Amino acid sequence: MSAYHDTLRTLSEASVHQHFDAFADIDWDDPALQVDPTDARWALGPEDNLGAHPWYRSLPLERQVEIGLYRWALLTKVGLQFEQILIAGIMFGNLDRRNRRPEFRYTTHEATEETHHTQMFQELVNRTGLDVQGGPPWFRRWAPFIASAARWAPPGFWMGVLAGEEPIDHLQKSLLRSGRELHPLLERIMAIHVAEEARHIGFAHQYLVHQIPRMGPANRALLAVATPLIMRLLGDVIMRPSPGDLEAMGIPDEVAREVWWDSEESRRFLRDLYADVRMLFDELGLRGRAARAVWRLMRIEGRSSRYRGAVAAASAAA
Numbered sequence: 001m002s003a004y005h006d007t008l009r010t011l012s013e014a015s016v017h018q019h020f021d022a023f024a025d026i027d028w029d030d031p032a033l034q035v036d037p038t039d040a041r042w043a044l045g046p047e048d049n050l051g052a053h054p055w056y057r058s059l060p061l062e063r064q065v066e067i068g069l070y071r072w073a074l075l076t077k078v079g080l081q082f083e084q085i086l087i088a089g090i091m092f093g094n095l096d097r098r099n100r101r102p103e104f105r106y107t108t109h110e111a112t113e114e115t116h117h118t119q120m121f122q123e124l125v126n127r128t129g130l131d132v133q134g135g136p137p138w139f140r141r142w143a144p145f146i147a148s149a150a151r152w153a154p155p156g157f158w159m160g161v162l163a164g165e166e167p168i169d170h171l172q173k174s175l176l177r178s179g180r181e182l183h184p185l186l187e188r189i190m191a192i193h194v195a196e197e198a199r200h201i202g203f204a205h206q207y208l209v210h211q212i213p214r215m216g217p218a219n220r221a222l223l224a225v226a227t228p229l230i231m232r233l234l235g236d237v238i239m240r241p242s243p244g245d246l247e248a249m250g251i252p253d254e255v256a257r258e259v260w261w262d263s264e265e266s267r268r269f270l271r272d273l274y275a276d277v278r279m280l281f282d283e284l285g286l287r288g289r290a291a292r293a294v295w296r297l298m299r300i301e302g303r304s305s306r307y308r309g310a311v312a313a314a315s316a317a318a
Contacts, residue, residue, distance in 0.1 A: 004210045008102040011199050011206075015109035020192045022119035026185075033185040035069075035127040038062070041183040042069040047174040049239075049266045055255045067249045070132070072186060073125050074245055075168070077134035078238050080121040082164040083114045085143050089150030089157050096151070106203060113196045120189050127185075136242045155211050155219075158204045159227055162280075163234035165204070167273045169197050171239075205280055205308065212284050224286035225294050231274055232298040236260075239273075261299065271302035278304035 027033060043064040044051025050071060051057075056064060090111045097104045125132060134140070150157040172190045175182060182190075212220060240260040241249065251259075261270045278295070281287050282304050287295070295301035 004206065005102050007206050008106045008203070011203055012102070012106045012109055014199060015106070015113065018195070019109075019113060020116060020196065022116040022123065025192065026120060026123075026188055028123065033188070035124075035129075035183075035185065037069055037129070038065060039183060040065055041181055042072065042186075044068040044071060045175070045178060045180055047171065047178055049259045049269055050251070052265065053255060053259050055252070063250075067251075069128055070130055070245075070249050071241075073128040073130040074132045074134070074241060075171075075238070076121045076189075077125050077132045079168050080118050080125070081134045081140065081143065082168075082234075082238070083118045083121070085147045086161055086164070087111045087114050087118075088144070088147035089161075092148055093150035093154060093157070103207070110200055110203065113200070117193060117196070120192070124185065124189060132245070135237045139237050155208060155215065155223060156226065156230075158207050159223065160230050160234060162201065162204050162208075162277055163231045164238060165197060165201050166231075166277055167235045167238050169194065169201060170273050201276075201308075208280065209284065212286070220286065221290075224281070224288065224291040227277070227281060227286065228291070228295040228298045228300060231277060232300055235270075235273060235300075267299060271300055274300045275302065275305040276308050278302065279306075279308070 040061060043061065044056065044067070046052040048071070051068070056067065059067070090107045094104055094107060146157075146160065149160065172194050176187070176190060176194065212223070215223070241251075241256075246253075246256050259266055261267050278287065278301075281291075292301060
């Protein structure tokens with residue numbers, strides 16, 4: 001247990017020494033960071049499935065920029081809502097936390113950081129001028145119940161946290177690694193988010209490694225089967241626009257089906273999102289025959305990462 005406590009202490013100390021403030025570390029008044037809805041840098045690149053699709057690439061640049069700005073505003077709003085659920089869950093989970101537990105200090109640091117993330121995300125959305133709603137209505141209605149799982153089913157809650165964090169982290173890292181010119185405001189927000197999410201994802205992994213071996217066999221079996229279901233469900237909330245958003249962007253139904261997730265390229269992208277989670281659950285012994293069948297049914301089975309953050313580990317189905 002001491003190694004686990006030492007890891008949480010290290011994460012907590014890192015939060016003290018390296019953290020960001022949404023309004024101190026972003027110069028919102030800098031002319032270079034202003035949101036111009038005609039700026040070509042808002043156009044999507046091949047890192048996003050939609051940006052890689054021939055239909056999108058065939059559009060005039062003006063339409064690519066219009067759709068790209070809407071897509072970024074939407075992704076940002078959904079990310080904000082996931083962060084809000086995480087903050088609420090942390091507070092629920094800490095209500096009955098025993099004294100001297102290291103999780104209290106670290107998760108409270110994380111909640112503080114996530115609060116700044118919600119502020120910078122909402123400020124970006126506000127500056128686009130787009131009235132995006134974020135996740136689908138069912139997701140927003142069920143948000144309080146998802147957050148309350150942190151109190152009555154903590155391992156399930158933190159597994160759901162990974163379902164929300166891993167896809168957006170994967171996409172943002174791909175963009176930052178691409179080397180193409182991004183709008184500087186978007187690039188700054190992503191750089192801050194990726195830096196702090198590394199700690200947040202690291203904690204979720206360490207918490208599950210610590211807690212899952214202490215669960216009973218029935219609960220472990222349930223979590224093994226539920227994980228791919230929740231990964232796919234919540235991953236779609238982040239990555240796949242709602243019918244209303246597809247209509248607002250003017251994306252034809254046949255294009256939407258190919259982008260999310262009927263084409264081979266999009267299925268490969270979908271599998272790649274969960275390579276780190278597959279690695280974690282392999283290590284925990286929760287990917288037996290029945291569980292793997294559900295991973296395949298959800299179309300997110302593939303090669304696991306060799307290490308956390310490996311690039312494109314699941315480029316082919318296993």
